[in-house]
Structures are given as structure tokens and as C-alpha cells.
Amino acid sequence: MSSNFIQDSKTLPLLGVGLGLRRELADETFANRNKIDWLEIVPENYMNLGGAIRERLDRARQKFPLVTHGVSLSIGSTDELSSEYVGGMKRFLDLIDAPWWSDHLCFSSVNGSYMHDLLPLPHSKEAVEHVAKRIKQAQTQVGRPFLLENISYYMNVPETAMSEWQFLSEVVEKADCGILLDVNNIYVNSVNHGFDPYLFIDNIPLERVVQIHLAGHGKRDEVIIDTHGNAVIEPVFELLQYVLERSCVKAVMLERDQNYPDFDDILAELARIRSIAKSAQPALNMVA
Amino acid sequence: MILREIEDNLQTLWTNKKSREEFLAGKLQLFKNSQEPDPKAISLYAELMMIGQMNLMESIYPACQRIIPDFESHVYKYMEECPPNHFNLNRAARGFSTYLSNNCPSLLKKYPFLPELADYEWVELEVMEADVEWPLHEPVVLNDPALFSVYKPVLNPTMQLRNYKYPISEIVDKLIDSSDTESDSNSDKETQKLVKSVKKKAVTLAIFREPESHGVKFLELGEITRFAIEQILANAPTYQELLVSTIQAFSKRKPDQIVIELLDIFPKLEEHRLILGSIR
Numbered sequence: 157m158s159s160n161f162i163q164d165s166k167t168l169p170l171l172g173v174g175l176g177l178r179r180e181l182a183d184e185t186f187a188n189r190n191k192i193d194w195l196e197i198v199p200e201n202y203m204n205l206g207g208a209i210r211e212r213l214d215r216a217r218q219k220f221p222l223v224t225h226g227v228s229l230s231i232g233s234t235d236e237l238s239s240e241y242v243g244g245m246k247r248f249l250d251l252i253d254a255p256w257w258s259d260h261l262c263f264s265s266v267n268g269s270y271m272h273d274l275l276p277l278p279h280s281k282e283a284v285e286h287v288a289k290r291i292k293q294a295q296t297q298v299g300r301p302f303l304l305e306n307i308s309y310y311m312n313v314p315e316t317a318m319s320e321w322q323f324l325s326e327v328v329e330k331a332d333c334g335i336l337l338d339v340n341n342i343y344v345n346s347v348n349h350g351f352d353p354y355l356f357i358d359n360i361p362l363e364r365v366v367q368i369h370l371a372g373h374g375k376r377d378e379v380i381i382d383t384h385g386n387a388v389i390e391p392v393f394e395l396l397q398y399v400l401e402r403s404c405v406k407a408v409m410l411e412r413d414q415n416y417p418d419f420d421d422i423l424a425e426l427a428r429i430r431s432i433a434k435s436a437q438p439a440l441n442m443v444a
Numbered sequence: 445m446i447l448r449e450i451e452d453n454l455q456t457l458w459t460n461k462k463s464r465e466e467f468l469a470g471k472l473q474l475f476k477n478s479q480e481p482d483p484k485a486i487s488l489y490a491e492l493m494m495i496g497q498m499n500l501m502e503s504i505y506p507a508c509q510r511i512i513p514d515f516e517s518h519v520y521k522y523m524e525e526c527p528p529n530h531f532n533l534n535r536a537a538r539g540f541s542t543y544l545s546n547n548c549p550s551l552l553k554k555y556p557f558l559p560e561l562a563d564y565e566w567v568e569l570e571v572m573e574a575d576v577e578w579p580l581h582e583p584v585v586l587n588d589p590a591l592f593s594v595y596k597p598v599l600n601p602t603m604q605l606r607n608y609k610y611p612i613s614e615i616v617d618k619l620i621d622s623s624d625t626e627s628d629s630n631s632d633k634e635t636q637k638l639v640k641s642v643k644k645k646a647v648t649l650a651i652f653r654e655p656e657s658h659g660v661k662f663l664e665l666g667e668i669t670r671f672a673i674e675q676i677l678a679n680a681p682t683y684q685e686l687l688v689s690t691i692q693a694f695s696k697r698k699p700d701q702i703v704i705e706l707l708d709i710f711p712k713l714e715e716h717r718l719i720l721g722s723i724r
Contacts, residue, residue: 200531206575206602208658228531234448241531266451269527271459272536273493282447311485314450314475379488 161332162363165301169255171221171367171407172442173430175422178412182212184419189219191423193442196409199224199257203244213252223254223367223407225336228270229294231304232263232277232287237294246298256366258303258336261287261324276309279316279323288330295333303366304328305336308344308373308382320345321359328364335360338369339395340388340411344380353395362403370396370429371411384413388425393432400436408433408440445475457486460524464490497523497536504537505565507619510635511555521547534569541566557610557642564612564649564662567604571653572660576601581721586710592684595722597710599676603652603718605665611645613662654717663716668694668702669709673718683710683722 172193175185185192195216202213216222228241249257262274277283295302306324318326328335337360346353370393372386388410396408410425433440453474456463466472468483475481501519502509509515522543528536541562544551551558581598584591615638622634648670650663665673668690675681675689687706691699713719 200533203532204575205532205573207572207653209573210575211658232451234451238531263451265531266455268529269455269459270529270531270536271455271493272496272528272533273489275454275458275489278447278450280447286447310488311482313454314479314481315445315447376488377484381492 161301161334165334165364165366165406168301168366168406169221170439170442171223171255172440173426173433174220174407174409175426176225176409176411176413177212177216177222178416179212180416181412181419181422182215186215186219188419188423191426192220194221194223194407194409196223196225196411197252199226199245199248200228203248217252221255222252224249224252224257225305226257226259227274228264228272229259230263230265230270231259231290231294232261232283233265234263234286235266235268237290237297238265242294242297249298249300254300256301256303256334257298258305258334258367260305260307261327262307262309274307276307276311276313277323278313279318279320281317282315284323284326284330287327291327291331291333295331301334301366302331303334303336304331305338305369306341306345307338308341308348310348310379310381312349319351319359320349321356325360329361333364334366335364336367336369337365337399338371339399340369340371340373340392341382342395343389343392344373344382347380353391354398357395357399357402362399365399365403365405367407367409368396368399368405369409369411370425371413383415384411385415387417387421388428393428396429397432397436400433400440404437405440445479450475454481454486457481458490458493459527461520494520496533500533500537501540504534504569505540505562507565507616508540508558508562510619510623511558511561511639512551518548534573537569538566555639557608557612557615560608560610560612561615563606564608564616567606567651568660568662571602571604571651572658574602574653578655579720579723581723583714584722586683586707586722592687593682594724596680596682596724597676597686597713598720598723599673600652600655600718600720603650603673605670605673605677606649606651608647608649609644610642611647613647613649613664615642650718652718655720656717661716661718663718668705669713672706672709676719 174194174196175192177185177195177197202209260274263277264271264275291302342353342356370388371384372388374381374383374385408429412422430441457467463472498516498519512518522540525543526539541559544562545559579598584595618638648665650665653660671693672686672690675686687703691702694702
């Protein structure tokens with residue numbers, strides 16, 4: 157792979173408006189191929205697994221372009237990168253022929269233990285160097301373009317010395333990788349940590365954004381939590397519009413992981429995303 | 445403070461109840477004063493992790509959950525005792541049976557079958573998700589003696605054998621029946637009644653996945669069938685070799701009875717899809 161991600165990303169395929177493949181929604185998802193351009197899958201839920209899981213993956217592969225969105229790369233961990241995980245990811249991406257793969261700017265394991273959550277890193281120079289080095293390592297081993305997603309986080313980690321957007325920008329520039337921009341996470345963090353979400357967007361390298369996530373969130377006491385369990389709210393759609401008007405992305409995607417509504421409601425949210433995409437970046441409107 | 449220390453300390457606070465309680469009470473200081481993380485946020489992350497742990501364990505161990513009083517606290521103790529060591533979330537639940545055996549003497553005194561029940565629920569998931577290559581085989585009707593020396597039975601590659609001291613399938617069936625038909629309070633009474641009535645009964649189960657429906661089956665095996673399955677697993681014998689070794693192993697029984705029993709068993713196992721077919 158060339159070292160110039162931005163140049164290379166221009167040749168990545170345009171995927172359009174997609175949905176996360178979830179077991180509970182799989183049949184309805186497959187039945188609505190004419191309204192969904194592509195699917196994103198959580199690779200940990202499919203890697204080295206058979207039976208109904210493999211059958212679902214095969215059905216998805218037959219009908220849709222697929223990309224993966226991992227939760228356990230643990231790119232910020234100070235443990236060694238898991239060779240079992242990275243090797244398994246390479247084989248899995250080869251199987252589904254995904255144009256890119258992504259994971260989160262966080263750590264999820266340390267001392268060999270997985271906490272199975274997306275845990276915040278200090279926004280520090282040390283963390284920038286550490287994460288960038290590991291992204292390069294992972295990207296080289298896997299051999300496909302890697303996108304890093306901004307997470308929702310609920311605490312400032314000790315040794316934090318820069319803003320979240322500065323942290324994200326420095327990591328992706330240094331690692332020379334892409335961004336999976338989650339506009340709901342920007343919104344959640346902007347409320348919880350009291351910053352202007354548009355300031356975030358204006359200060360990251362938008363030319364590196366390949367994919368966008370949207371989702372709904374919930375509230376727990378005083379904190380907004382990124383649950384993926386509610387409808388997308390208006391300010392998040394507005395952030396999507398703002399980003400699309402200033403970038404040239406390949407894919408936009410809706411995440412819904414719990415508290416599932418009627419599938420027609422999900423299709424309506426996809427239609428809303430599509431209409432925003434149509435006005436801001438007409439090429440993204442693939443199926444309509 | 446370097447990144448490694450930060451991650452170590454946060455992990456301790458998020459996943460170790462005692463340390464977290466000390467930290468929240470101001471009795472444990474892992475960071476410099478000016479860098480102390482927000483206690484509310486430490487609690488929030490710990491709670492979010494525990495919700496995930498509880499959801500996972502409830503989904504894999506519904507029968508254990510019905511029996512174990514204060515299941516939730518056992519889940520958290522288990523996760524502290526056996527922290528997840530694999531990227532696949534489900535695998536975090538793998539050691540629950542061993543945890544119950546090693547850490548819960550008072551529970552075992554009351555419910556001695558619990559580790560077997562947990563193993564039964566775990567193995568169902570493991571078989572359901574097993575990534576296997578389905579072996580080549582043909583549907584041979586053994587209607588000619590010559591075929592017995594040529595063909596070998598092909599076992600379902602997802603199969604796992606378990607020898608339990610308690611009739612776990614019956615316990616699970618009754619637990620599910622009582623929770624389906626009774627109100628919560630009646631159901632709890634039924635559960636306690638059931639638990640008291642459980643008697644030891646050694647069983648061998650073959651647990652396997654149907655290739656077509658992906659459904660998991662639990663099949664109780666008699667001693668001859670169990671021996672035959674173990675022989676197929678170990679030696680991949682022809683049908684003829686299998687008949688001979690079984691007759692030799694059960695030398696106190698009449699050979700013709702064993703042959704009749706096995707000839708009756710083979711098609712039944714094929715119907716269940718424990719034997720998939722035959723191969724030369």
C-alpha cells in the first residue's frame with residue numbers, strides 16, 4: 157500500500173447509504189436490498205464462526221457490498237497487537253473482499269484482558285505516537301485501508317493535553333489512515349464536554365473522511381450515552397449535512413443496536429439520510 | 445504518568461470492585477491529585493461494563509440464572525475471577541462452569557449439578573457457533589454385507605460428547621417448562637421443587653448441530669452407542685470393524701444382540717444427523 161492515504165482513497169468504491177447488519181434485523185435487511193446500498197458488519201461476531209452466523213454472512217455477501225467495523229482491535233492498548241486478531245481480520249477481509257476496515261480510537265484491552273467496551277485514551281502526545289505506530293503496523297499487516305473512528309467518551313483521561321479533534325487529527329495524519337467520522341459521537345461529546353460540534357468538524361482533516369456513522373443516543377443521569385438504541389435526532393442530521401457539504405465521502409451508515417423499532421422506521425431514517433446525501437453529495441445516492 | 449500506567453490504573457478502577465470502592469471512598473489514590481479522574485465517570489464506565497457482562501451471561505445461562513440466587517453478583521465475581529481474554533465477547537462466558545466448581549461451595553452443596561448445567565448451556569453455544577468443514581459423505585443403505593467392510597460412518601464434525609452425573613437435559617426441560625407456564629412467583633416455587641427433586645443419574649450426551657437447520661441437538665446415548673461413537677471418533681473404522689470391536693468390548697453380551705442393536709442404531713443416528721452418511 158502506498159503511504160499516501162488521501163491519494164489512494166480516491167480510488168475506493170463509492171458505497172452509498174448503508175446499514176449495520178444485526179441478527180435481529182437480518183431478514184428485513186435482506187428483503188430491502190432496493191433501499192439499502194451496503195452493509196457494515198462487526199467482524200468479531202463473524203470471524204471463525206459457523207452455523208447460522210456463517211449462513212447470515214454468506215447471504216449478506218451475496219446481496220451487498222460489505223465493510224467491517226471492529227470493536228476489539230484495541231489500537232490504543234499498551235499490550236502487543238493481537239496477532240490472532242489481526243491475522244484473523246486479514247483472512248476475514250479477504251473472504252468478504254471489503255474495500256476498507258475500521259475500528260475505534262480507544263483501548264478495549266490491557267494486560268491481556270478484554271473489557272469489551274470502547275475506553276478513552278488520554279489526548280496526549282504519547283498516545284498520538286503510540287496509536288499512530290500501531291495503526292501503521294496493523295494497516296501493513298492487513299493490507300487494506302484502515303479508518304479510525306472518533307468515540308463517545310464520558311471522562312477526561314489523566315495526562316490529556318489537547319482537544320479531542322486535535323488528538324484525532326494528529327493520530328490520523330501521523331498514521332496516514334482514514335477517518336470514520338461518527339457525527340452522533342461528536343454530538344454526544346459536545347454536550348457532555350461542552351464544546352461546539354462544528355468547531356470539531358472544522359478542525360479535522362475532512363479529506364480523510366471516507367465513511368460517516370449516524371446513530372441515536374440515550375441519557376443516564378446527567379450524561380448522554382451513545383447507545384445506538386434510539387432514533388437519530390435532528391442536530392445529528394444537521395451535522396451530517398454540514399460534513400457532507402465539506403467533504404467527499406464514500407459511504408454513510410446508520411447504526412442501530414438495541415431497542416429495535418419497526419423496520420419501516422429504520423427505512424425512514426435511511427431515506428432521510430439519503431435525501432441529505434442527495435442534496436450535499438449526489439453521487440452518494442446509489443439506489444434511489 | 446505514562447500511558448501504560450494510566451491504562452493499568454483505569455482497568456483496576458473499572459473492573460475491580462474493591463479498588464473502585466476504595467477509590468470512591470477516597471482511600472485509594474492511583475493518580476496525581478490534579479489528574480484524579482471524575483469518580484462519577486469511573487462508576488459510569490464500570491456500570492456500563494457490568495450491564496454488558498450481565499446481558500451476555502443472561503443470554504448464555506438462562507437455566508443457571510433461574511436457579512442461582514443472586515445470579516448478578518456471581519456474574520461480577522466470575523468476571524473478576526476470570527477476566528475475558530479473547531476478542532470474541534461470548535468467550536468471556538466460557539469458564540463459568542469451572543468458576544462454579546472452584547468458588548461456590550455453598551451453592552454446590554445445595555445444587556450439586558450446577559457446574560454440569562453451566563457446561564451444558566455453554567456447550568450449546570459452542571456447538572451452535574462451531575466453524576466446521578462438513579465432510580464428504582454419501583447416503584449408503586447398508587443392505588449388502590460386502591458394504592460393511594468398505595464403508596465407514598461419517599460423524600457430524602460439530603459433535604461434542606459429555607458424561608454427566610445428573611440428567612441435565614431433563615432439568616433444563618423442566619426449568620424451561622416451568623418458566624413458560626407459571627407466573628413468576630409460582631415459577632420460583634416450581635424451580636425450588638424441581639431442584640429438590642433432582643437425583644443423580646449418569647448420562648452421556650452427544651451434542652451436535654444439524655447441518656441444514658443449524659439447530660443444536662442433545663442426544664442421550666446408551667452404552668453401546670456411546671462406545672461406537674467413541675470408536676468412530678478415535679479410529680474411523682469401517683462398519684465391519686466397528687461391529688467387531690463393539691462385540692469384543694461387550695463380551696458378556698450375545699454378539700448377535702449387539703449386531704442387531706447396532707444395525708438398528710446406525711440409521712437412527714443418521715436420521716438425527718449425528719452420523720451424516722458414509723464414506724469409502
